[in-house]
Amino acid sequence: MTFFSKNLPNSELHDLISGEATPRTAAEIRARRSSDANFDAEALEFERIRRSLQSLPNLPAPRSFRLNPQMAGVKPPKPRSFAWATYAAALMFVLSIGFRTIPLPLSASEKSLAMEAAPMLLEAPMEAPMAAPAAEMPSDIPEAAAFAEIPAAEQASDDLALQAAPMDAPAEGRSRKMPDDPSDDMNEAGSVGSPTSALSSFSMVAMWVSLGLALLLLALVLLGRLIQIRTWRKKMGARRHG
């Protein structure tokens, strides 16, 4: 005969074995055990099995179950600390392009050459091929100007006086101004040392400096980013801590 047949709720015995019985229930079961050998044998059997289960060896973890960023689906943080450098590099790059492409102010001789070439192109298409190469050769500015002035100035002053009043003024002004033009001396001495060439040199230097700075900043940003990711990966690494 087992304890089940004696109207003892088996759940109470199991509560006692699990350490969940109330003191009153525990006392009742103990009393029953002392008076009923079969019941006591059953209870001992369950206790023995529980003790055996508790004594089962706990296995060591075969490996670390630490998570790495890939497992956890975590992305590295964005390099906010380097945003200023990125913006500065972009600005420098834009500046370098700006220095390279910005139109430089023309010298007086270049201005006169350009102004003289314009009417020739408009009104004397046959002569344009002659004026155009002169205008396209900056190294031959004095010679080209002298060569281009002869037909262009005469024709322009005559034709413009007769036909186009708005164009007259510049032509006359130029013809009056040219003898007193200080740039003539410069043209004679060549373009070396002129404000234009100085500005040109400055823009070239500025371009290279800003381009260099842009590249340097970009390199710093990339280096900083690499260090940041490496540090972060190391911190979040899957290897067991310590």
Added chain:
Amino acid sequence: MTEIELLALAKQGDLFAFNELVDTYERLVYNVCFRVTMNKQDAEDASQEAFITAFQKLDQFSGESFKSWLLRIASNKSIDLIRKNRKHPEVDLTPENSDGEENRNADWMIDPEADIDRIMDRADLSDVLRRCIEKLGVEQRVVIVLIDVFEMGYEEASKVVKKPLGTIKSRLIRAREKVKSCVNIARELFSHPDRQIGEEA
């Protein structure tokens, strides 16, 4: 750093803080998974999946016992894995024997449960218990593992399994009865005059 502080950091996405918790609980989680799945490889997979799920669902952790919450995930992962393996059983075509050598004959293909005499001949008590637990249904197994193997209280086990207290108690009683019967069968086999525990047939 306390567990609460680590949890707060981990909730903000700090993997380093969470890995500290992994270090604390990985052995417990692995053993629970192993006792439920009864297979080392499955236990390893279930444990890893449990930690990944725990990290990803940490915002759903309401601040009860982290251990209970983690073991609930681990138990569920183990049960899922058992069910998946039942649907898609994997049979190793070249299993190795206990010495790590490849078996030369096809004995390994015999259902080990059907050859209980042979198992019992070689078994010690922990092997017998392991086999007896293995024969339990998954739900009963989880309960007996949590309460009897890992000495968890009814309340905590109820939280882990997410079942009412009455269900936990009834499952535990049925599981203990089955294990007791199983051990008694083994004892009868061991007490056979021709057989001794730990002796080859």
